[in-house]
Amino acid sequence: MTASTVEAARAVAEPAHYWTRQRKIGVGLSAVGLLAAVLFGALASARTAEFTLAETISGSAVGINGRVGAIVFGVIAALAGAAMLVAARRWFNWLLGLGIVATLVSFLCWQLSQAPENLNTIPLGSVARSSVTLALPLVLGALAGVLCERSAVINVAIEGQFLMGAFAAAMFATLAGSVWIGILAAGVGGLIIGLLLAVLAIRFLVDQVVLGVVLNVFALGLTGFLYEQLMAKDQTRFNQPTFVPEWDIPGLSKIPLLGPALFKGNIFLYGAIVLVILIHVGLFYTRWGLRTRAVGEHPAAADTLGVKVLALRYRNVLIGGIVAGFGGAYFTLLSTTNFNKNMTSGLGFVALAALIFGRWSPIGSMLAALFFGFCSALAVSLGSINSPIPSAFLNMLPYIATIIAVAGLVGRVRAPAADGTPYIKG
Amino acid sequence: MANDDISLTVEPGEIHALLGENGAGKSTLMNVLYGLLQPDEGEILVDDKPVRIRGPRDAIAAGIGMVHQHFMLVPVFTVAENVMLGAEQTTGGPVGFLDRRRARKLVREVSDRYRLAVDPDRTVEDLPVGVQQRVEIVKALTRDVDLLILDEPTAVLTPQETADLLEIMRTLKAAGKSIVFITHKLKEVQAIADRITVIRRGRTVGTAAPDTSEEELASLMVGRSVLLRVEKGAAEAGAPVLEVAGLAVNDDRGHRAVDGVDLTVHAGEVLGIAGVQGNGQTELIEAIMGLRPVVAGSTTLEGRPTLGLSTRDILRAGVGYVPEDRSVDGLVKDFTVAENLVLDIYNTEPFGTRWVIRPDAIAESARARVEQFDVRTDASGQAAVGTLSGGNQQKVIVAREFSRPLKLFIASQPTRGVDVGSIEFIHRQIVHERTEGTAVLLVSSELDEVLALADRIAVMYRGRVIAVVSPDTPREEIGLLMAGVTTEAAGTAKDGQSDD
């Protein structure tokens, strides 16, 4: 009797589908590029479209005939798409990036060539800066989400934490006459919602999505009520904080494009950068992070090794609340200097989308947030050059981008395995 | 009450088997020892000193380690990360930076010392079950335990892997560790145990020496002799009903799970699929049922191709299906028994039409089925199915699938977690359906069940059917096949199959 072990090689080869994901996307990109070349080329005028790396539209700029630019960059995008049909897989991301950027430039050539005289310049430095600025609350909100969801508590209440943070920051910064007190209070404001979320989800096992949604309504009502009862009656006493100071980093802030975006910042910008690094290092290189991820993936395994599952969840949800509350202060101490009812306008949910889009990682979330920030910044810029596209549709851009991002990516991302499930011993 | 006045003493350097049927209370007892459950009364003594074990941390401190039946491993972590979790090697003081190098070194050391062959850098979810189990053992050993509890460790292993595990247990014993070995498999107990404690319905019913006969142990364990054989006549195989050719299917993560399977099931026969769980059986059945996309190959039902048909079309073509995971795929737990009994036919006469359902007709039919299939619930069938016992839930599924005329009946692990009485009942129903001329495809990881019911046995290993043998084949040979070891004899049987 001769014995042999069956070897592991595959008996049936994967049928070679010609239409891989890369090729499908390539065809799509080519179509978009050609459409851009034809449509934007036809709509554009022959006037010059100018691009400058500076923050203002005065000064030197690179110009191109609008119609020529629209057509040329549309064709470049189409070629990038076509290249995807033949290129190796490692080129995919580069080609996709090139295609998207070229399409965008083609679009801008059209828009700028139609802009009024003296407004046909797009200050890329300013776009970069406002992209980063607009992304800040999203980064902080998404980080709060990372902290909660990595330990398996779904946080849909980021919006509510923003509102509480924004309200507390405005009120206490005004009362104390100090933005720093305001920022501390914002942390406490977010913490309150975090505490409710933690206790009700972990101790009382309330469904976490339901809970998050209801906590948002609660925060909306509470801040609205206090606004009407206190702030609306005496704005100067309760609702007149100042801006947080701007801290330039000497030298670095002079770098074109990146300088104004990254080194002419404030507490929120530097805070967000520090937090992204801290949480990234914390999650993947420390004992706390290892335990947090274990609790998010397989709490029973962590429990059998003596990790205190519930205590860790409480702690992380509370820290998350503070981070989101800090993000909320952005709305009243940086983007404006007063609190208004429902002023966060759903950005807490965009932060949640950034978290998912960023695959539950701090760095991924930050990049996703920057993408949404860029969409918003673009909408603002186009508004300022009197774009023929109605501003309402430009304002829809970040929201529609979110839908496309989430719909296109889900299935390829994996949430922490225990996300949303309460842990009950035994 | 799962445990009632149980006493157990384990000596140093001893392998102590804890023998009992499913649900006898073995795992409960061990969870108490490990601090996952608290006892209502009684005490635990370690080295003759009473200890209080409030949680796993106390258990580990007292020198008790445990390998759970369902592994307590974080799938996305590496081996080293899993081992260090809870007792991390760190630097940087209170910040606690992970010292992965030290953790890796520790895993290698322990792995080498006890010959466990575990690579610290592999991600756990990519490892075979046998290796994952060894990771669990490493985890316990790095915590310097003196007593290791192994909860049903062989349930998921091939016979070869089981032999390896027994060898490891001997090594551990030689190193002075005590082992509590929980199982319901008599042969393994006889092979390795120094002492045997049998428990039944939460009570100790006796201790035995390892040379006690199998029959004696079995009757101690279940309280009466078990008849696993089902009375059945010879198969009268008719025309082919289900034909599967060159089927290839991927699992959820895109890895190839079924890799070129050919199978034929004839009318009036039971084709049993034997194999250790996770060798592609689940994906094979899901592909046949239209629940999982097929990469290559074909399936036909009475000559009609079924690829591309919806699950509903396949069910309505005369296929009955008992899914592997009853509570996830089989039943809507908050639905009543009556609603679950029509889950697949609610919109056909007489239960409903295209647009409306008829609750009266559904309830009436439920009363009849509950009686016919001996489902223990209130007679009206209006209780939520989730309130029934496991065996009765399974009977509801079987009743539902047998309530329409079938050409093919597919049952995946039909008696998993089901009490002995229900097992017998379900087995009789399956044999009855076969005798009526239905083709039956049975998947079970319990070799005994396959041997008892099947007329032909296909053995699956790593996504392939490596042999089709007769149920008279010796157990050992089938066991080798399940481990992927083909022999000439098996090869011949496979050739025989191609005559079909």
Added chain:
Amino acid sequence: MTEQTTATAEDLAAAGADQLPPPKTFAGRYLRNLWTANTFTVTVLAVLLALVIGGILIAISDENVRATTSYFFSRPGDFFSLSWDKVSDAYAQLFKGSIVDPTAVQAAANGTGKWERVFFPISETLTYAAPLALTGLAFALAFRGGLFNIGVQGQAIMGAVGAALAGFLLPLPVGIHLVVALIVGAAFGGAWGFVPGILKARTGAHEVITTIMLNYVALFFLGWLIVQKGVQDPERSDAISKPVDDSAQLTHLLGFVGPSLRVNLGIVVAILVVAAVAWLLRRSTFGFELRAVGLNPEASRTAGIGVGSTYALVMTVAGALAGLGGATIVMGTAVSLTGAVIGSVGFDGLLVGLLGRAKPWGVFFAALLFGALQAGGNRMQSFSGISLELVGVIQALIVIFVAAPALVKTVFRLKPAKVSGLGTGMSKGW
């Protein structure tokens, strides 16, 4: 096996029953039952708790009450009496504004006042309740199908848009016009619900994210639409559309008593739709599929139910219900589209759906309660100077307590009993 079943039954009995012997009298049993954590008791206590917390907020946000805290330890009586005055006055106004004002009844009875004043609070409550019942159903129906429809607001906006466009653009005869406008409203809402439904079915995109984003898209669309030529009211410079034709306005039911009684056919539509949804859930194959998929999509798929198509259909129907809600507002009370035409009726619908435990008639009664809070809140705002936002806080608190029956049980030390929970487990991760 027999032993096993009996043991389970005993365990259940031991867990469910009280250890004490049952009281002998009927009244005793009644009181015992009242103090167990059944659905009704939990709901009532949740409302009570929410009102108490609301009262605390009223007290601490009042200037005069706050002033007494500075000398609280020397004269605590001031603090409590002033707080009590403030809170009791506010809640009295809440009651008078939503149910009945006794002085108005007295006046009408002895001929010094109009009956209109007597019916006004109820009329207002029902007016607010009608769209809330519809948006509540839009949430509840999706919830029963295992979907978390936060897009009710956007769907209701689109419904209002559709109904308004049909209401002033289509020249149709009386009667038909009304029906057509309602249908167009439902169709617009349904289309807005279909998008996240089909995205969920096809790509698995989580509906929580997509529906929220669509809310904002709908809001911007509305803002753009109402300033377009042909839509904007030509006699106005601000952002407001033309009014809906008379033939497409919902008839005021109590118009004959007085012109201020706004309650209209909307409430009739709401009741009919609640009954229809109740029937749909219980008796239709779609309802069966919806419930099965909501409770266990895997088992439904295994039993041959098309889970994806069910999701798409559920969201479409839910969107249509929300659209009807928006339509009844623009056809009943608002008449013209503005940026805030539907207020927050969509978001409130989520709370109504949750409070009604996602059951059609439960949703209806929850809508009545919320409608009453809204109507009473208006009076409370104008008579006691308490911001209407407080109503939002109270509503959210009620739902938090209802969603956490364990919390209410702990606070009031209720005896255990079965609480009807929220059916589907939503949080299955992303």
